[in-house]
Amino acid sequence: MSIDTPIRTESSNTDASGTAASRKLDPVTFEVLKNAFATSVDLMSEQILRTCYSFVIYSRDFSSALCDAQGNTVMQGSQDIAVHVGTLHFQCKAVLEQFEGDIHPGDVFAINDPYRGGTHFNDVSFIRPIFAEDEIIGFAQNKGHWADIGGSVPGSFDVTAKDHFGEGLRIPAIKVFDRGVFRYDVGALLVENTRSPDVSLGDLHAQSEATSMCEREVLRLVERYGKDTVVEAMREVQDYVERIVRKRVAELPDGTWKTTDYLDADPGKSEGLVPITVELTIKGDQVHYDLDGSADAVASFLNSAYGTTFSAIYAGTKTFFPDIPLNSGFYRAVDADIGPEGTVVNAGWPYAVTGFCSGPYEKLMNAIFELWSQVVPERALACCFNLEYLLVGGRDARTEAAPYFMWYDWMAGGWGGRSTKDGSGATAPVFGVGLAVQPLEGQERLSPVLTTHHSLAVDSGGPGRYRGGVGVEKGGLLTDARSTVMSYCCDRARSITWGIDGGLPSIPHGVWLNKGTEQERFLGSVFSNVEVQSGDSFTRPSAGGGGYGDPLEREVAAVVEDVIDGYVSVERAAKDYGVVIDAVNPRLDEYCVDEAATEALRAEIRSQRAGWLTEDPAEIARLYREGEVDMLDAIRRYGVIVDWGTGELLPETTAEYRKTLQRRSAAHWG
Numbered sequence: 001m002s003i004d005t006p007i008r009t010e011s012s013n014t015d016a017s018g019t020a021a022s023r024k025l026d027p028v029t030f031e032v033l034k035n036a037f038a039t040s041v042d043l044m045s046e047q048i049l050r051t052c053y054s055f056v057i058y059s060r061d062f063s064s065a066l067c068d069a070q071g072n073t074v075m076q077g078s079q080d081i082a083v084h085v086g087t088l089h090f091q092c093k094a095v096l097e098q099f100e101g102d103i104h105p106g107d108v109f110a111i112n113d114p115y116r117g118g119t120h121f122n123d124v125s126f127i128r129p130i131f132a133e134d135e136i137i138g139f140a141q142n143k144g145h146w147a148d149i150g151g152s153v154p155g156s157f158d159v160t161a162k163d164h165f166g167e168g169l170r171i172p173a174i175k176v177f178d179r180g181v182f183r184y185d186v187g188a189l190l191v192e193n194t195r196s197p198d199v200s201l202g203d204l205h206a207q208s209e210a211t212s213m214c215e216r217e218v219l220r221l222v223e224r225y226g227k228d229t230v231v232e233a234m235r236e237v238q239d240y241v242e243r244i245v246r247k248r249v250a251e252l253p254d255g256t257w258k259t260t261d262y263l264d265a266d267p268g269k270s271e272g273l274v275p276i277t278v279e280l281t282i283k284g285d286q287v288h289y290d291l292d293g294s295a296d297a298v299a300s301f302l303n304s305a306y307g308t309t310f311s312a313i314y315a316g317t318k319t320f321f322p323d324i325p326l327n328s329g330f331y332r333a334v335d336a337d338i339g340p341e342g343t344v345v346n347a348g349w350p351y352a353v354t355g356f357c358s359g360p361y362e363k364l365m366n367a368i369f370e371l372w373s374q375v376v377p378e379r380a381l382a383c384c385f386n387l388e389y390l391l392v393g394g395r396d397a398r399t400e401a402a403p404y405f406m407w408y409d410w411m412a413g414g415w416g417g418r419s420t421k422d423g424s425g426a427t428a429p430v431f432g433v434g435l436a437v438q439p440l441e442g443q444e445r446l447s448p449v450l451t452t453h454h455s456l457a458v459d460s461g462g463p464g465r466y467r468g469g470v471g472v473e474k475g476g477l478l479t480d481a482r483s484t485v486m487s488y489c490c491d492r493a494r495s496i497t498w499g500i501d502g503g504l505p506s507i508p509h510g511v512w513l514n515k516g517t518e519q520e521r522f523l524g525s526v527f528s529n530v531e532v533q534s535g536d537s538f539t540r541p542s543a544g545g546g547g548y549g550d551p552l553e554r555e556v557a558a559v560v561e562d563v564i565d566g567y568v569s570v571e572r573a574a575k576d577y578g579v580v581i582d583a584v585n586p587r588l589d590e591y592c593v594d595e596a597a598t599e600a601l602r603a604e605i606r607s608q609r610a611g612w613l614t615e616d617p618a619e620i621a622r623l624y625r626e627g628e629v630d631m632l633d634a635i636r637r638y639g640v641i642v643d644w645g646t647g648e649l650l651p652e653t654t655a656e657y658r659k660t661l662q663r664r665s666a667a668h669w670g
Contacts, residue, residue, distance in 0.1 A: 023236060023239075024232050024236070025229065025232055025233060025236055029225070029229065029233070030233060030236055030237075030240075033221065033225065033229070033230065033233035033237075034075075034233065034237050034240070034325075036217070036221055037066055037074055037075040037218075037233070037234070037237060038075050038078065038325075039217065040066060040075075040140075040213075040214045040217035040218055040221075041064045041065060041066050041075050041076060041077045041078075041214060042064075042077055042078055043213050043214065043217060044064040044077070044140060044142060044210045044211065044213050044214040045062070045063075045064045045077045045079065045142075045210075047206075047209065047210040047213045048062055048064075048142060048144065048206055048207060048210045051205075051206040051209065051210070052144070052202070052203055052206045052207075053198070053199045053200075053201075053202030053203050053206065054144070054145075054146065054147050054199050054200075054202075054203050055147070055408075055438065055442060055443070055446060056145050056146075056147045056408055056438075057144045057145060057146075057203060057206075059435065059436045059437075059438045060079065060081070060432075060434050060435055060436045061081060061144065061145035061432070061435060062081070062142060062143060062144035062145065062207075063076065063077055063080035063081050063084035063085075063088065063142070063143050064076070064077040064080065064140075064141065064142045064143075064210070064214070065077070065080075065088040065089075065092075065140075065141045065142075066138060066139070066140060066141075066214060066218070066234075067088070067089055067092045067138055067139040067140075067141060068137075068138050068139075068231075068234045068235070068238075069135075069136045069137055069138060069139075069231070070093075070096070071089050071092035071093035071095075071096050071139065072089055072238060072327070072328035073088055073089045073092075073238075073326075073327045073328045073331075074138065074234045074237055074238065074327055074328075075237065075325070075327055076088065076326055076327065079433075079434030080432070080434060081431065081432030081434060081435060082311075082315040082365075082430060082431055082432050082433065083119055083308060083311055083312075083315070083357055083361060083431050083432060084119065084123070084143050084311070084432075085311050085314050085315045085318070085326060086307070086310045086311035086312075086313070086314035086315065086331065087117055087118060087119055087143075087307040087308065087310070087311050088125070088141050088143065089117075089328055089331075090116065090117020090118070090307045090310075091111050091113075091116065091117050091118055091125050091127065091141070091143075091173075091307075092127055092139050092141060093117070094111060094113070094116040094117055094172075094173050095109045095111065095127050095139075095173045098172070098173040099173065099175075103129050103136065104129075104178075104179050105129070105131045105179065105180070106177060106178075106179040106180030106181070107128070107129055107175055107177060107178060107179060108126055108127070108128050108175070108176050108177035108208045108211065109126070109127045109128075109173050109174065109175055109176070110124060110125065110126055110127075110171055110173075110174055110175075110176045110186075110190065110204075111124075111125050111127065111171055111172065111173045111174070112124045112125065112149070112169075112170070112171040113170055113171060113172050113173075114164075114305040114307065114308070114353045114356075115305055115348060115349040116172065116173075116307075117306070117307035118305070118307055119143075119307065119308050119311070119356070119357075120167075120308075120353055120354040120355075120356060120357070121149045121151070121156060121164070121167050121168040121169060121170060121171075121354060122145050122146050122147075122148075122149050122156055122168070122354070123143050123144070123145050123146075124143070124144060124145075124146050124149070124171065124190075124203075124204075124207070125141055125142065125143040126141070126142050126143075126176070126204070126207040126208045126210075126211055127139050127140070127141045127211070128140045128141075128208070128211035128212065128214075128215055130214075130215045130218050130219065132219065132222045132227045132230075133227055135227070137218070137222070137227060137230065137231050137234075138218060138234060140211040140212075140213075140214035140215050140218070141211065142207045142210050142211055144203060144207050146194065146200055146203060147196065147199070147406050147408050148168075148194045148195040148196055148200075148393075148406055149167075149168035149169050149193070149194055150168040150169045150193040150194055150195075151166055151167045151168035151169075152166040152167075152529075153391070153393070153485060153487050153528050153529050154195055154391060154392075154393020154394065154404065154406050154485065154487075155389075155391035155393055155406050155408055155487060156168040156354065157301070157354055157355065157389060157391055157487050157489045157528065158301065158352075158354075158487070158528045158529070159300050159301055159302070159355060159487065159488075159489060159526045159527060159528040160267075160300065160301075160528050160529075161300070161301045161352040161354070162268075162299050162300070162351075162352055163350040163351060163352055164349070164350050164351070164352055164353065164354075165350065166352070167301060167352055167353075167354045168193075168354070169190070169193045169194075171190065174186060176190070176204065176208065177208060187201065187204060190204065191204065195393070195404045195406065196404060196406065218230065237325075237327060237329070238327050238328050238329035238332075239329060240325075240329065241324060241325055241326070241327050241329030241330050242329035242330070242332045242333055243329075244324050245321065245324060245329070245330055245333040245334070246285035246286075246333050247285070248321060248324075249282060249284075249285045249286065249287055249333060250284060250285040252282055252375055252376070253282070253375070254282055254283050254284070255281070255282060255375075256279060256280065256281045256282075257279070257280045257371045257374050257375065258277070258278070258279040258280070258371075259277075259278060259367050259370050259371055260275050260276065260277045260278070260293070260367070260660075261275075261276050261278075261363040261364075261366055261367040261370075261383075261495065262274055262275055262276065262363065262494075262495035262656070262660075263276065263295075263298065263302055263344065263359055263360070263363065263491055263495060264491050264492065264493055264494040264495050264525065264526070264653075265298075265494065265653070266295070266298040266299060266300075267298065267299045267300050268298065268299025268300075269299075270652065271650045271651075271652055271653055272652035272653055272656065273494065273495055273652075273653055273656045273657065274295045274298060274344060275293065275294060275295050276291070276294045276295070276344060276345060276360055276363045276364060276367065277291060277292065277293035277294050278290075278291060278364060278367040278368060278371065279291075279292070280368070280371040280372070280375070282375065285333065286333060286335070287317065287333060287334045287335070288334075288335055288336065288337075289313050289334075289335070289336035289337070289338075289368075290336070290337050291309070291336065291337065291338045291339050291343075291345050291346075291364075292337070292339055294339065294343050294344055294345045294360075295343065295344045296342060296343055296344065297342055297343060297344050297347045297351045298344055298359075300352065300355065300526065301352035301353060301354045301355040301356075301359075301489075302344075302355040302356070302358065302359030302360070302491065302526070303344050303347035303351050303352060303353045303355075303356060303359065303360065304344065304345050304346070304347060304353060304356040304359065304360035304361060304364075305346070305347055305348070305351075305353045305356065306338060306346050306348075308353075308356045308357075308360075308361055309336075309338050309345045309346060309360065309361075309364065310336065310338070311361070312360070312361045312362075312364035312365050312368070313334065313336050313364065313368065314326075314330065314331065314334060315365060315430070316364060316365040316366075316367075316368030316369060316372075317334055317368060317372070318330065319365075319368075319369065319372075319381070319430070320372045320375075320376055320379055344359070344360055345360050345364070354489075355489045355526075357387050357389075357431055357489070358386060358387050358388060358389070358489045358490050358491050358526075359491060361387075361431065362384075362386055362387055362429070362430060362431060363491075363495075365384075365430050366383045366384060366416075366430070369381045369382075369383070369384070369416070370382075370383070370500060370664075373419075373500060377419060378419055378420075379418075379419070380418060380419040380500065380501070380548060381415070381416045381417075381418055381423075381548075382416025382417045382418075382423065382462065382464070382468060382498070382499050382500045382501075382503050382545055382546035382547060382548045383416050383462075383468075383497045383498045383499070383500070383506075383545065383546040384413075384414070384415040384416050384423070384429070384430050384497070384545050384546075385413030385414050385415070385429065385471055385492075385497055385506065385542050385543040385544060385545060386413075386429070386490060386491050386492040386497065386509060386543060387410065387429040387430075387431040387490075388410060388411060388488070388489065388490035388509055388525075388540075388542060389408070389409070389410050389488070389489040389490070390407075390408075390409045390410075390486070390487075390488050390511065390538075390540065391406065391407070391408050391409075391486065391487045391488070391489075392406075392407040392409075392447070392449055392476075392478065392484060392485075392486050392532065393405065393406045393407070393484065393485060393487075394481050394482060394483045394484025394485060395481065395482050395483050395484070396447065396448050396480070396481060397448065397480040397481055397482050397534075398448055398479070398480045402482065405446065405447045405448065405481070406447070407443060407446075407447040407449040407476075409438060409443070409474075409476075410429075410435070410437075410438075411437070411471075411472055411474055411540075411542040412426045412427055412428060412429075412437050412471075412472055412542065413426070413427070413429060413469075413471040413472065413542035413543055413544065413545075414426070414427070414460060414461055414462075414468050414469030414470050414471045414497075414506065414542075414543065414544030414545035415427060415430070415468070415469045415545040416462070416468050416469075416497075416499070416500070416503075416545035416546045416547075416548065417461075417462065417464045417465075417466035417467055417468045417469075417499065417503055417545060417546065417547045417548030417549070418466055418548055419466070419548060420466070421466055422461070422466050422467045422468070422469065423461065423462075423466070423467065423468040423469035423544070423545035423546075423548075424469045424545075425456070425461065425469035425470040425471075425544065425545075425567070426456060426469070426470060426471070426472050427469065440454065448478065448479040448480045448481045448534075449476050449477070449478055449479065449481075450476065450477045450479055451474065451475070451476055452475040452476060452477050452537065452539075453473070453474065453475045453539075454472065454473075454474045454475075455472065455473055456470050456471075456472055456473075456566060456567070457470060457471045457472055457473045457507070457541045457542065457544065458470075458566060458567065458568065458569050459507070459567075459568055459569050459572045459576075459632060460472075460506055460507045460541060460542075460543060460544035461506065461544035461545060461547070461562075461567055461568070462497065462498070462499045462503055462504050462505050462506040462544060462545055462546035462547035463499075463503065463504040463547045463551035463554075463572075463576035463577060463636070464499050464501075464502065464503030464504060464546070464547020464548045464549045464550070464551050464554065465502070465503070465547075465548060465549025465550055465551065465553045465554050466503075466547065466548040466549055466554075467547055467551075467554070467558075467562065467567070467568075468497070468499065468503070468506055468544045468545030468546050468547050468548075469544055469545045470544045470567050471506070471507070471541055471542035471543050471544040472541070472542050473539060473540070473541040473542075474539065474540065474542075475537065475538065475539035476537065476538055476539070477535075477536075477537045478532055478533065478534055478535065478536045478537075478538075479534060480534060481533075481534050482534070484531070484532050484533070484534075485528075485529045485530060485531055485532065486511075486513075486523075486527075486530045486531075486532050486538070487527065487528040487529060487530070488511050488523065488524075488525065488526065488527050488528075488540075489526065490509045490510075490525040490526060491509065491525055491526065492508065492509050492525065492543060493508040493509050493510045493524060493525035493526075493644065494508070494641050494650065494653050494657070495657070496508055496543070496635055496641075496657075497543040497544070497545065497546050498546045498660060498661075498664055498665075499546035499547035499548060499664060499665055500546065500548055500664050500665075501548055501549050501550075501664075501668050502547075502549050502550035502551075502553075502665055502666075502668035502669050503546055503547025503548045503549055503550075503551065503664075503665060504546070504547045504551055504576065504636045504665060505546055505547075505635055505636060505661070505665075506543040506544040506545060506546055507541060507543050507544065507631070507632065507635070508525070508543070508631070508635070508644055509525040509540070509541070509542070509543055510522060510523070510524050510525045510540060510541075510644060511523045511524070511525070511527075511538055511539070511540040512538065512539050512540065513530075513532070513536060513537075513538050514536060514537055514538075515537070515538075515539055517537075521645065522643075522644055522645025522646075524645070549668075550668065550669055550670065551576050551577050551578075552577065552578050552602050552605060552606060552669075554577055556579050556593055556595075556598060559573050559577045559579040559581075560573075560579070560581060560591055560593060563581055563591055564589045564591065570583055570591075572632065574601060575632070575633070575636075575637070576632075576636060578598060578601045578602035578604075578605045579593065579598050579601075579602075580593065580594040580597040580598045580601055581593055581594075582594060606669070606670075609637070609666070609669065610666060610669070612637045612638050612639075613638065613639045613658060613661065613662065613666060615638050615640075617638070617640045617649055617651060617654045618649055618651075620634055620638045620640040621634075621640060621642050621647060621648070621649035624640075624642055624647050625646075625647035631644060639654065639657055639658040639661045639662075640654050640657075640658075641653045641654045641657050
């Protein structure tokens with residue numbers, strides 16, 4: 001499947017060199033309207049923040065856009081969720097296709113269909129046509145994540161789902177407002193299929209009304225500048241972005257680069273990593289991606305439909321062009337062949353796709369980071385932590401009515417080390433840099449879950465000449481609840497966040513239930529419908545970013561500062577960086593480096609580390625079970641992956657993991 005099939009945008013009116021063949025607006029008018037379009041979208045976002053009902057949407061899990069009359073994106077919001085990038089125009093075009101000849105002033109459409117360019121069922125879009133002089137000149141759109149959309153588990157994240165029927169309500173393009181009149185029957189059909197209909201109804205109206213804010217702003221521009229000028233500006237804004245992208249790309253060397261990242265496993269098969277292969281080609285002023293070689297769709301909800309795969313491609317590429325606005329002009333310069341339906345990166349109907357965000361999406365983005373790090377090494381970026389969602393849902397027994405509750409949580413984590421500096425720590429995922437960590441006090445007020453700790457995760461940053469950013473660890477305690485289950489959507493318990501150019505990996509993801517008690521249990525990084533009771537505790541870390549460069553080349557002073565700051569332990573300073581530190585008085589941040597011992601230890605590690613990666617995996621697994629080798633030794637020194645709860649060796653996974661460690665890390669050690 002080529003990108004040209006679903007995403008063909010209007011002609012850019014450029015000649016072969018990418019220079020504008022015709023520009024009708026003077027530069028001042030163009031610049032004013034370009035920025036006014038951005039303001040109209042950001043005002044829509046501000047309206048949602050002030051009127052939404054859902055705590056999830058309030059934490060900025062939403063995006064907004066202004067599209068032209070053909071459904072092409074003119075402008076997106078300044079703090080949009082990256083995963084929504086590249087999908088909003090698909091859904092606008094789906095509305096145009098389905099309601100051709102039946103679109104009127106005052107109409108508002110809803111859609112969440114992943115198989116028609118959407119993300120997953122929880123992300124519900126509302127789209128309003130903008131009319132001027134009885135003609136459609138554009139569309140205002142908002143997409144927000146509803147905390148529940150039905151399905152088999154609270155929060156609608158059933159990792160065991162093999163098709164979409166267990167994932168929630170699928171909404172094709174439908175009218176929720178018809179010529180300004182709310183269709184109560186349609187609204188009831190939508191919200192009554194969720195576990196919190198009052199909240200869903202509130203979000204429905206908040207999102208719908210927000211689109212009218214954008215409509216008012218655009219019509220204000222029409223009143224001042226005229227319809228034709230505004231429509232022309234919408235076209236020229238897209239052409240402007242295309243020209244800049246093509247010019248930047250044309251300055252880069254032509255060539256082809258290829259890499260593979262992985263999902264942890266396919267539940268329908270024996271253990272073993274699931275490949276997602278990305279090939280990047282630059283030719284002239286065009287960027288092309290080929291995803292041939294990616295695995296078949298997996299027997300869980302960790303699949304990606306075409307819209308979100310394209311979104312990952314655009315968002316990953318855009319990371320290396322941070323100053324360029326994003327609209328459909330960008331898409332013209334970046335195309336892709338994502339292969340036939342039925343793969344993990346192009347799962348058509350009815351494959352389950354709700355977990356795409358923790359599955360192929362961020363694997364694609366990080367693979368693209370790795371490829372562009374070779375093209376533009378001064379902007380190199382190692383692997384970033386994986387998005388994760390923990391959902392606890394049931395009945396809130398703190399009141400006699402015992403209403404449904406959904407504790408819906410995600411964490412910050414670490415980004416990869418860079419070519420000149422450490423990675424960002426405890427920050428939002430690449431999935432959406434505008435995503436806010438939910439306030440603990442708000443969570444505790446809304447749900448019977450008490451946060452017990454929330455702190456930086458020591459040793460979570462991947463070691464390197466430039467360290468990966470650190471992750472965090474968060475724990476909770478279930479208080480007054482009944483009929484409660486827990487689900488977790490993540491990955492990278494096995495395909496662990498990796499380093500590049502000699503850097504080392506981070507730590508595995510995964511949830512522990514009742515850790516430190518006789519009922520301790522490791523639940524893993526992907527599970528659903530696990531029954532939990534009042535009094536149960538849980539904890540999980542987020543990974544840090546992968547390291548960049550050989551950790552033995554990190555400045556000793558920088559390692560000491562990491563120890564002082566609590567990013568690295570004294571033990572791992574020696575094991576990962578070869579720096580021997582004596583903790584004289586940690587309370588006063590007094591540490592002393594043994595320089596002779598450090599020099600000797602670094603020489604010893606250099607001479608032995610290649611051999612560590614050839615040690616018998618079964619023997620390392622045994623030592624892990626007996627406590628003689630810890631988790632980070634297994635991952636970073638020996639390249640051995642086990643079930644972190646039982647210590648059982650995963651031989652196929654280990655073999656593939658060692659290959660990636662050899663390629664990204666060991667091959668770059670001097």
